[in-house]
Amino acid sequence: MSLIVLSHDHCALHQPPKGHPERPQRLEAALRGIEQIENHIRQQAEAVSREQLLLAHGPNYLANLDNLAASGSQIALDADTHLGPHSLEAASLAAGAACQAVDRTVKDEDTRAFAVVRPPGHHAESARAMGFCLYNSIAIAALHALDAHGLQRVAICDFDVHHGNGTEAILAGENRILFLSSHQAPLYPGTGNPEAPHASNIRNATLPAGSGSNEFRELWLERLLPEVDRFRPQLILISAGFDGHWRDPLAQLQLKDEDYYWIGEQLADLARQHAGGRLAASLEGGYDLKALEESVLAFGEALV
Numbered sequence: 273m274s275l276i277v278l279s280h281d282h283c284a285l286h287q288p289p290k291g292h293p294e295r296p297q298r299l300e301a302a303l304r305g306i307e308q309i310e311n312h313i314r315q316q317a318e319a320v321s322r323e324q325l326l327l328a329h330g331p332n333y334l335a336n337l338d339n340l341a342a343s344g345s346q347i348a349l350d351a352d353t354h355l356g357p358h359s360l361e362a363a364s365l366a367a368g369a370a371c372q373a374v375d376r377t378v379k380d381e382d383t384r385a386f387a388v389v390r391p392p393g394h395h396a397e398s399a400r401a402m403g404f405c406l407y408n409s410i411a412i413a414a415l416h417a418l419d420a421h422g423l424q425r426v427a428i429c430d431f432d433v434h435h436g437n438g439t440e441a442i443l444a445g446e447n448r449i450l451f452l453s454s455h456q457a458p459l460y461p462g463t464g465n466p467e468a469p470h471a472s473n474i475r476n477a478t479l480p481a482g483s484g485s486n487e488f489r490e491l492w493l494e495r496l497l498p499e500v501d502r503f504r505p506q507l508i509l510i511s512a513g514f515d516g517h518w519r520d521p522l523a524q525l526q527l528k529d530e531d532y533y534w535i536g537e538q539l540a541d542l543a544r545q546h547a548g549g550r551l552a553a554s555l556e557g558g559y560d561l562k563a564l565e566e567s568v569l570a571f572g573e574a575l576v
């Protein structure tokens with residue numbers, strides 16, 4: 273079994289200010305992990321189309337970002353989300369890679385695809401950039417799967433340490449998509465409380481700071497994986513964030529490389545049971561370079 277890896281060098285051209293954790297070196301680190309996977313096939317990502325962006329984002333938001341980018345200067349969209357002259361090119365390639373990952377796995381049964389890209393996407397809302405994210409790649413890819421391939425049941429599993437607030441906001445009430453997220457709480461962005469009112473296609477589950485392998489696996493085994501199983505998805509998408517790793521500086525979970533192998537294996541099993549093996553992942557967070565390299569390797573190994 274081989275893993276199709278979609279990436280592009282220009283994803284490194286998005287350059288937040290010096291010292292920002294979401295830095296170009298993350299792309300190199302993730303690709304160093306990929307290089308160690310024997311059965312991978314690297315493919316050049318292409319930019320997302322305007323029509324695909326419009327599946328998840330409002331036209332005014334997109335036009336506003338275009339206008340700001342055209343100024344050619346570095347602009348802070350919020351305290352930690354920055355737009356520079358090449359940021360939209362990088363974000364377009366990231367979202368395009370996620371859509372092409374869907375195309376590859378839908379077309380060739382039993383093929384897994386992984387968009388190894390930056391910036392991440394799961395905090396971006398329909399009309400708001402936030403949390404290092406400009407375009408919500410995974411929401412765009414899921415809606416593209418419905419729109420272009422006519423799928424009726426797509427599950428998005430988000431194991432990034434932060435809640436995928438943007439993905440939830442964009443997809444709430446879209447019952448052809450089930451969105452499931454595990455995340456540390458309390459933590460940025462402060463959303464994703466399972467007790468708070470939410471749409472019927474949303475499943476949130478939280479872990480307190482300090483939680484490790486046992487708590488993470490128990491949460492997915494007892495709360496989230498059975499929901500994926502019940503939903504019988506025709507395609508499994510993954511917001512693959514590795515910032516729950518014990519080395520990561522932005523959060524306080526204690527996950528190890530093996531936990532990313534484990535979740536990859538669990539999700540690949542469910543994809544085999546329900547979706548003809550169709551599974552596509554997109555890189556979200558992960559801010560310690562060594563942890564990112566090793567976690568991407570472990571997760572990728574589980575998919576081949």
Ligand SMILES: [Zn+2]
Pocket residue numbers: 432433434513515556557558
């Ligand atoms: Zn994150």
